[in-house]
Amino acid sequence: MLPFARVSVIGLGLIGSSVARAVRQHMPTVRLTGHDADPTVRATAERLQLCDDIADTAGAAVTDADLVLLCVPVGAMGAAAAEFAADLPADAIVSDVGSSKAGVAAALRAALPDAQIVPAHPVAGTENSGPEAGFASLFHGRWCILTPVEGTNPAAVARVEAFWQALGANVETMTPEHHDLVLAVTSHLPHLIAYTIVGTASDLEQVTCSEVIKYSAGGFRDFTRIAASDPTMWRDVFLANKDAVLEMLQRFSEDLTALQRAIRWGDGDALFDLFTRTRAIRRSIIEQGQDEARPDFGRSHE
Amino acid sequence: MLPFARVSVIGLGLIGSSVARAVRQHMPTVRLTGHDADPTVRATAERLQLCDDIADTAGAAVTDADLVLLCVPVGAMGAAAAEFAADLPADAIVSDVGSSKAGVAAALRAALPDAQIVPAHPVAGTENSGPEAGFASLFHGRWCILTPVEGTNPAAVARVEAFWQALGANVETMTPEHHDLVLAVTSHLPHLIAYTIVGTASDLEQVTCSEVIKYSAGGFRDFTRIAASDPTMWRDVFLANKDAVLEMLQRFSEDLTALQRAIRWGDGDALFDLFTRTRAIRRSIIEQGQDEARPDFGRSHE
Known part of the structure; x- marks a missing residue:
């Protein structure tokens, strides 16, 4: 039994087009309808x-x-939902793929006061954008977080869970507030820092951009990947999850200041202790199948 | 004509063992001698x-x-050179692979006052350490920076240059001081930031380590790779290149504070502008062959 028979995907960028491809692959009998506000994207689709x-x-x-899945930037969720509010079947379930959840849930509820809403966030992606960047296996082995609020019909939650499992994802449930805190540290802060350092490096007077690019294999190039992510999507995430991002940023800044002090005072032991501790986390991520075991992310060295 | 006939590699970790493998592959007639201070590493070698x-x-x-190549942590260079000073042939060239250059050059000069010294830095590596982690193609298409000082015999520099080219690297020459500034931004600051954020994430009370690991595909896992690099090597780098690292860190902190303010005040345009600018650098890195063109570093998604 498939959880849904007629799925509509609103927004056909990297995530929306990956969902469409994955539905085609894993649930080929599902009737799939798509829409994107951009006519060029519609033509490509x-x-x-x-x-x-x-x-x-x-x-x-x-x-x-019977399922409407919103795959637009989090700042556009409310307006996108309002656009189809009048046409939404009464028994349809509405879900989304946004990277922040408390704000999105509130925006969807305001636009669709009577709908069954099950907000979701598949923690997966690449640095590329647009309908051509998607692929069917994007969600394989990744986690999808559902953040239903009290009063949501458990059957609706179970169907959305089954949907993501059918696409190859593992599913976890938590409150929107906790989601926003967890993702602030595992996703939003890393993006913010990556954007910052790439900006810093390109603004220096003593070191040219051409030198930064040439010698980027020393570590910098890793940061440029996520700093190449979609600007609209990420602007919206930082504005939508402001409080949690600012809290995590404050923690990070304090820790960075402590390390700065250790370098200034030549406290090699403090550096060595931290650098030893951080190795263990990498090991756990690999053991749990959340990253490549091959060195250098499996980059080709030929 | 090979640039050297008898090469000695001192230190057989990731880089030293990769040099040995690459020499075997590209210059099979070279007589290759190795040494490591650690008897376990010698046995593995x-x-x-x-x-x-x-x-x-x-x-x-x-x-x-005729070439002695020091492949030990930068803080151990002087002591390692002093150990063989009495046995060094008068016409041998001494080089190294250290990630900071001004301090290493001074330490080598102090230990070997009369030797021909051509400091070098191949900008290549992985997060793994030890003699088993090395591989012959590590330097293919990467840059190796030479930092000869005034008075160095140009023929010695040319031979070291030919050596690295034979291993597949591109070679560039600059002053030790400029090298240290360039690498502070393209390598040392990225490592420092990665170590910090991984430490921050593992110290939170509201978010468990297990959650950080599960949802790391949101961006965090990228940082854990370089934060899994060798602790001794990196402690030494930050202590040896203190001034340049602190200067770059100051720049980064200022830029991060500006972004923090933009988030707090909801200045979406400032965020969008930066996020658009940083995409261009990624594109240049790929165009110049310094990273994978495939999305997500070419990570497997199956």
């Missing part, structure tokens, strides 16, 4: 045959859906 | 047959060398 049907309006995309 | 000969002392390793 038509050409790639990502869905059975690409609708020109969000309303037309949802009329017979 | 024997078992792996990394060299024609593994010497029990640094002195015995260099007696007939």
